[in-house]
Amino acid sequence: MPTVSPPALPSLQGLSAQGRVWRAHSLGQATAAVVPSSFAALDAELPGGGWPLQTVTELLVPQAGVLEWRLLAPALRAWWAAQATPNQATPGRGRRAARAEPARRTLLLVNPPHTPHLPGLQGLGLDLGMQAQALVWVATATPAQALWTAEQAIKSRVAVLAWLPEARPEQLRRLQVHAQSSDAPAFLVRPEHAGQQASAAPLRLVVRPGEESGGWALDVHLLKRRGPAHEGWLKLQAVPGAVEPLLTAGWRVPAPAEISAPLPAEPAVPIHSPSPAEHPHALAGPVLQA
Structure with a gap:
C-alpha cells in the first residue's frame, strides 16, 4: 500500500504573516475588520x-451615560454610514421615478441609564432618524433580560451598545463567543470597578472625564489588549462638532490633544452625579466635576 504523508503543518512564520500569531511585546494584528475610532492616538494603541x-469591547466608566457616547459616536457614525446597501427601487407612478433608499442595519441600545436624547445624538453626528428602526432602545426589567437581549442581538449581527453593570465573567465569555460570528460592533459599558474582575473581552478600556476643554476631553487607559501593557493615559479631545461653536472662547483653546500622560499612582476623579432636574437626558450637557 502506498504511504500517505501527513499534511505539512503551517510554519510559525507563515502564521505570523497572516496575523494569526502575535508576540506579547508588540500589538496584535486584527484578523477581522476594524472600525477607526477617529482618534489618531487611540487608533495607534488599538490592535x-x-x-x-467579531469581538466584544468593554468600556469601564465612573459614570455611565455620557463618556461612552463621546468616545464611540464617531466610530458608530462611520460604521452605520459605510454598511448601507441599496434597496430595490419601487416603480414610480406617472413621471415621478422612485429612488432607491439605503437599507441600514440597526444600532441597538440595551438598558441605557438615561432616555436616549435624539437632539443630543444628532449633535454627536448620529443622525439616525432618517430611517425607521435605525436606532432601537430596549429597556429591560432585570439584568437577566438585558443580558439575553444583548446576546440575541449579537447573534443576529446587530450593532450593540449595552449597559451591563452586573454581568458575570461566564456571561461575558458567552457574549464573546457569539461575537466571533458577527461583523457588527459590540460594546459593553460597565462600572470602572469591574476592571478588577476577570473578563473574556479581548479589549477593555477605562474612560474618565478629562479636565481640558471645560470637561469635554476624555482620559483613556487601555486596561487589556492583544499586545504589551498600555502605560499612561491618552488625552483625547472629544468636543462634538455641533457643540464646539457654542463653547466660550476660553473653552475653545485646545489643550495638547491626544497625548499620553503618566499613569497616576492613585487616580481619583471626583464625579458629581447630576440630578434629573439638572440633566434629564444623557447628552444634555458635559459631566459636572466638583
Missing part, C-alpha cells in the same frame, strides 16, 4: 488600528 469587529 489593528481601530475598534475590532
Whole structure:
C-alpha cells in the first residue's frame, strides 16, 4: 500500500504573516475588520488600528451615560454610514421615478441609564432618524433580560451598545463567543470597578472625564489588549462638532490633544452625579466635576 504523508503543518512564520500569531511585546494584528475610532492616538494603541469587529469591547466608566457616547459616536457614525446597501427601487407612478433608499442595519441600545436624547445624538453626528428602526432602545426589567437581549442581538449581527453593570465573567465569555460570528460592533459599558474582575473581552478600556476643554476631553487607559501593557493615559479631545461653536472662547483653546500622560499612582476623579432636574437626558450637557 502506498504511504500517505501527513499534511505539512503551517510554519510559525507563515502564521505570523497572516496575523494569526502575535508576540506579547508588540500589538496584535486584527484578523477581522476594524472600525477607526477617529482618534489618531487611540487608533495607534488599538490592535489593528481601530475598534475590532467579531469581538466584544468593554468600556469601564465612573459614570455611565455620557463618556461612552463621546468616545464611540464617531466610530458608530462611520460604521452605520459605510454598511448601507441599496434597496430595490419601487416603480414610480406617472413621471415621478422612485429612488432607491439605503437599507441600514440597526444600532441597538440595551438598558441605557438615561432616555436616549435624539437632539443630543444628532449633535454627536448620529443622525439616525432618517430611517425607521435605525436606532432601537430596549429597556429591560432585570439584568437577566438585558443580558439575553444583548446576546440575541449579537447573534443576529446587530450593532450593540449595552449597559451591563452586573454581568458575570461566564456571561461575558458567552457574549464573546457569539461575537466571533458577527461583523457588527459590540460594546459593553460597565462600572470602572469591574476592571478588577476577570473578563473574556479581548479589549477593555477605562474612560474618565478629562479636565481640558471645560470637561469635554476624555482620559483613556487601555486596561487589556492583544499586545504589551498600555502605560499612561491618552488625552483625547472629544468636543462634538455641533457643540464646539457654542463653547466660550476660553473653552475653545485646545489643550495638547491626544497625548499620553503618566499613569497616576492613585487616580481619583471626583464625579458629581447630576440630578434629573439638572440633566434629564444623557447628552444634555458635559459631566459636572466638583
